[in-house]
Amino acid sequence: MVENWYEGWRHVFKLDPEREISDGTLDAICMSGTDAIIVGGSTGVTFENTVDLMSRIRRYSVDCALEVSTLDGAVPGFDGYFVPIVLNTDRAEWINGRQTAGLQEYGSFVPWECTAAQGYIILNADAAAARITSAQTELGEEEVIAHVRMADRLMRLPVVYLEYSGRFGDMELLKRARATIDGARLFYGGGIDDAEKARQAAASAHTVVVGNIIYSDLAAALSTVAAVKPEMAEQAAAE
Ligand code: 1GP
Numbered sequence: 001m002v003e004n005w006y007e008g009w010r011h012v013f014k015l016d017p018e019r020e021i022s023d024g025t026l027d028a029i030c031m032s033g034t035d036a037i038i039v040g041g042s043t044g045v046t047f048e049n050t051v052d053l054m055s056r057i058r059r060y061s062v063d064c065a066l067e068v069s070t071l072d073g074a075v076p077g078f079d080g081y082f083v084p085i086v087l088n089t090d091r092a093e094w095i096n097g098r099q100t101a102g103l104q105e106y107g108s109f110v111p112w113e114c115t116a117a118q119g120y121i122i123l124n125a126d127a128a129a130a131r132i133t134s135a136q137t138e139l140g141e142e143e144v145i146a147h148v149r150m151a152d153r154l155m156r157l158p159v160v161y162l163e164y165s166g167r168f169g170d171m172e173l174l175k176r177a178r179a180t181i182d183g184a185r186l187f188y189g190g191g192i193d194d195a196e197k198a199r200q201a202a203a204s205a206h207t208v209v210v211g212n213i214i215y216s217d218l219a220a221a222l223s224t225v226a227a228v229k230p231e232m233a234e235q236a237a238a239e
Contacts, residue, residue: 010202186206
């Protein structure tokens with residue numbers, strides 16, 4: 001069986017096209033040993049700032065995927081494309097509205113072999129993504145697990161993304177989500193700002209996503225790579 005293009009990713013850095021990043025920081029991130037860079041943001045994503053960031057990351061061999069959240073920011077040239085579907089909102093625009101509008105315009109150009117839907121469950125009310133999509137973040141444990149089952153079993157989405165962006169989430173819930181999942185890959189993101197939190201998330205999630213801390217504490221961000229991928233630390237020690 002051919003593996004999905006993101007199948008082996010354990011650790012991912014997420015970069016926001018709207019935010020400034022110096023060449024030095026970008027170099028450290030791309031050379032860190034992370035499995036991939038995801039480019040994506042909730043606000044201010046344009047064609048220009050997405051192309052600009054992509055071309056800077058392209059100087060490195062690290063895999064680079066785009067999370068397509070606006071039509072404006074749909075840029076060709078990435079290794080892969082994620083299309084988010086927000087599961088815990090009642091605003092259809094974020095479930096299938098924007099996606100079908102995008103497919104109406106660009107449907108025949110989509111590189112399907114490297115495109116995957118992500119079933120987002122947004123659980124931090126203060127996250128920009130929660131506000132924008134009117135996500136119903138106050139879900140009980142059983143409700144979250146029902147959302148996971150819907151994504152994984154009913155909709156058979158390839159990725160289920162537990163998103164706490166800006167806040168470290170409930171690791172017991174993440175563990176239950178992992179135990180529930182059958183076919184999807186479980187992404188976790190939110191509030192990972194040190195190696196210990198990265199380790200905890202990596203104990204349950206297939207793929208750990210680290211975002212904000214890149215912009216405020218590069219050393220802490222870099223420490224999350226070896227925490228999730230201990231083989232990286234061993235390799236660095238041997239060199
Ligand atoms: C954001 O899940 C990612 O979409 C990562 O969250 O920025 O809080 O690390 P943080």
